[in-house]
Amino acid sequence: MENKIDQLETEVKYTAKDFSSDIDVKWCPGCGDYSILAQVQRTSPDFGEKRENIVWVSGIGCSSRFPYYMSTYGFHGIHGRAAAIATGVRLANKNLQVWVATGDGDMLSIGGNHFIHACRKNVDLKILLFNNRIYGLTKGQYSPTSEKGKVTKSSPYGTVDWPFNAIKLADGAGATFIARTMDRDPKHMQEMLTRASKHKGLAFIEVYQNCPIFNDGAYFHLTEKETKPENVIVLEHNKPLVFGTNKDKGIKMDGINPVVIDLNDGKHSVNDCWVHDEFDDNPTRGFILARLSDLPGFPTPVGVFRQYNKPTYDGDYMKQIEHVQTQKGAGTYERLMFSTTTWEVS
C-alpha cells in the first residue's frame, strides 16, 4: 500500500519559544496552569521529538485549553474523551509522541473509563493530570478529588463522597510510569516531564495545581516555603525516605504499615528509613507510598512512585501487524475478495 505519510528528516534545535503558539493565554491570573505550560514549553526541546511529531490532546475544562497554547499539533476534544482520542492518534501513527492534558473532572470523573483502560493497555501516551480538586470552568462544584466534607457551590453542607487518589488509581489500572509534582515546583516538574517523555508506555503525572478562584490554597501547605518541608517528601531513587525542615524525620516500615520516625530521638537513624526503589516491579511499595497523602500525620510524596517496563498496546499491535504481514505478505485486493469460496458464472 502506498503510504501517503512521509517524514522530513532534518535535525532541529528548539528553544522554549518554539513551542509557544500565537494565541493569547486566557487562564485566570495566578492560575497554576501557567506554570505547567511554562515548564512544558521549557522541557519540550528535550523530549527528543521534532515539533511536528508531537501531538497534544485534551478533553474539556480549564486544563484542556492547553493544546491551543502549544505550537505543536493539538486536538481539543470533548469532555472526558481525551485518552480515547489520543489512543486513536497513537495507533494511527507510531511516529507521534502523544501527550494528554486533562483535569480531575475530565479524566477521573466523566473520562474515568477511558483513563483506566488506557492505563490497563499501557498505551504509549503521556497523561498530564492538572489536579486542582475543583470544577473550575463550570465555576466551583466539587470534583472527584475534592476532599470529603468540602463545601462547594454544589455541596453547601459539605461533600459526603470519598475522593479518588489518582496515583493509586493509575498504578492499580496498569500505568507504567506514575509520578506526582506541583505547579509551584518548576524544577521538579521539569524533571518529571522530561522523564515521562522518555518513558515507553503510559506515563501518568499528577500535578497539584492551584485554582486561585474556586479552590485557592488547596495545596499551599505543600507548596509554600514555610510548610512544605514538613508536609512533603520528595521521592528519589535509591535514597532513604527523609523529610522535615531539618531533614530530621523519616519513614520506616513496621510490618506492612509505614510509620514516621524521629531521626534525632536517639533510637532511630537514617539507616532505619525505607529506601525508595522507583523501578520495583512489585506494586506494593508504590501503593504504600501512594496512600501516604491520605493518612493524617504523613507527608505527601512527590516524584516518581514507580516506573517499570511492560510491552505497550500500540507496540504489540504494530508487531502483530508486522508479523502477519511477514507471514502472509501485504494484503492485496485479490486476496481480500477471493480468499473464500468462489464460483464462476460463464
Place this chain on the structure above:
Amino acid sequence: MAKQVQVIEDVTVRFAGDSGDGMQLTGSQFTDTTASLGTDVGTLPDFPAEIRAPAGSLAGVSGFQIHFSSNDIQTPGDSPDVLVAMNPAALKVNLKDLKPNATIIINTNSFDLKNLKLANYDVSPLEDGSLSGFNVVPVELTKLTVTALEGLTLSPKEKDKCKNFFALGLMYWLYNRPIEKTLQWLESKFKKKPEIFEANQRALKAGFYYGETTEIFTTRYDVKPAKLPKGVYRNVSGNEAVAIGFVAASLRAGIPLFLGSYPITPASEILQELSKYKDFGVVTFQAEDEIAGIASAIGAAFAGSLALTTTSGPGLSLKTEAIGLAVITELPIVIVNVQRGGPSTGLPTKTEQADLLQAMYGRHGEAPVVVMAAKSPVDCFYASVEAAKIAVEFMTPVILLTDGYLAFGSEPMKIPAFDELPEFNFEFRKNPEGFYPYQRNENLVRPWAIPGTPGLEHRIGGLEKKDVYGNISYEPENHEIMINNRKAKIEQVQTVVPDVEVEGDSTGELLILSWGSTYGAIKEGIRKASAEGYKASHLHLRYIHPFPKNLGDVLKNFKKILIPEMNKGQMATIIRSTFLIEAIQYNKVKGQPFKVAEIENKIYEVLGGKNGK
C-alpha cells in the same frame, strides 16, 4: 432405485431447531453449496437474543431461511416451502409462517413428553391432526444419526450434536446438491479433531443416503443455475460486505483503515471480520465503550487514517456527542449503524429502520452529516466504499445505515475488479505556505493536514473556530458563517450524488419510495402486482442526506407516493417536510422485514383494486 428429479424454479427452505442445534451453521453450509452451483440465493437467519435459552423452549428456537432460485431474486422468501423442525418448539414457532401444503421434515425423536411440554403442546401435533394441511415427513433424525456413528468413541451428547449434519445431508439429497463442499469444509474445520470430522461426515453422508434409499420421498428436486451476469462470485452477508468494503476502500484510498468499535449486536461481526485483516494493516481497536470507539476513530482520522466506527442503535446514541465533534473539526469518519429494534435494548437481534431521524438530526446544535443507506447485502460493500470516499473527499462524518436484516442476510456477489471501484480524489496537505486549517477549496472542503507534517502544526477542536484561520472565535458573525459553511459543504455533496432513477414508468398513479433494506421486498412486490395488471413505479434512495438533486422533480410526476418503512413514518416525515407533498405511510415495526406479499397487497389497496385484498 433412482428417483425422479423434478426441476423447479424457486424454493424456500427453513431450518429450525434449538439454539444449540447448529441451525445457523447448517443453513450457511446449504447456502454456500447452493450458491456455488450458480443458483441465486437470499438468506435470513432468525435467532434469539439469548445465546442459549433453555434447551427445547420456545424462546430458544433458532432458524435459518434460504431462498434459492433459477431467477434473479431479491429476498430470502416470504414463506418457506419446506421446514426442517428439529424439535416441537421449532415446529410451533415456525408453523404459522409456512406456505399451505408446505413440507415439514420432523425429527420425531425429539417429540417426547418433556419437549412437547416445553413447547406448550398438550397433545403431540403429530397425533392430533393439526398438521393435516401439510406434507409431514417424520424422520427419526436423532436415532438415525446415533446409529450411523456407532463405533465412534464420542459421548452420546457429542453424537447427538451431529444430527444437524444428517438433516443437511438429507436436504442436499432432496434438492440435488452435492455434499463435497461441506465435506471439504468439515475437513479443514476439524483438521485437529479427526473423530469429530469423522462423526460429522458420517452423519452428512447418512442423511444423504437416507434420502436416496428410503421411500420417504418419491421425488427429488433440482433448481437450475440462475442467469446471472458473467463473472466470479462469492457469497456475502451484509456485515461481511461492510468489512471488506472498507478494506477495499482503504486500498483504493492508499491510507490505512482504522476501526474503533465496541461489540454490539448486530454489528459485532464487522469488528470480528476486520480484526482478521492485519496483513492489510487494518487496526481494529476494540474500545472500552461506544464513545471510545468513535473518539479513537476521530483521533485516527486526525492522524491520517481512513477512520471507521461501527455500532447499532444504542451505540449510535452514545456516539452522538462525538459525531458533533467530527462535524465541527471537519474530520472524515464513517459511522456504520446496523439498525435493530429499539428503543433502548429493544429487539437486539431483530431488524428495524427506526434510527433514520436520529442519523439525520440526532445531535445538538446545527450538525449536518451525510446519511446513506445500503439496500442489500451486496450493496453494503459498495455503499461502504462510497461512504468512505465521500468522507475523505468532503472531510465530513458519514453515517451509513444498514440493519439486522442486511447484516445477517446473505446473497451472491459478483466480485468487481479493483479499478471498477471509484477513485478517491483527495490529498494530504503538505505545503506550509498559505496554510490555514479552515481555508476551503471549491467544494468548501478544508485541508487534511496530518500530524507529522512539518510546518502545518495547528490546533483544532470542539470550540467554534475563526473562519479560514482556525483560532478560537466567539464572534457572533463568525459563528453564523461557520454554521453556514458546514451546511453548504454537506449540500455540496449533492454534486457527487447520482440522480435517482425510477424503475418503471417515470410518471403515473403510484410511486413507491423506499430506502434501505426494504428494497428487495418492494421490488418483488411491484413485479408481482404488475403481473396482475396493477402498476407502480419504484424509487429507491441510497443517499438520504443530501437527497439526489432531481428527487423533488421526480416525486411531482406521481399522484400518490407510498413509503413503506420499518418504523412509524420517519422517511415520510422527511419527504413531507422537504418537498411539501403528501406521502402515504406503510409502516411495520415487528422486528421482521416486509414480506413481498405485504407490499403486493398494499399496492392493490392503494390502487383501489383487488377489493382491497
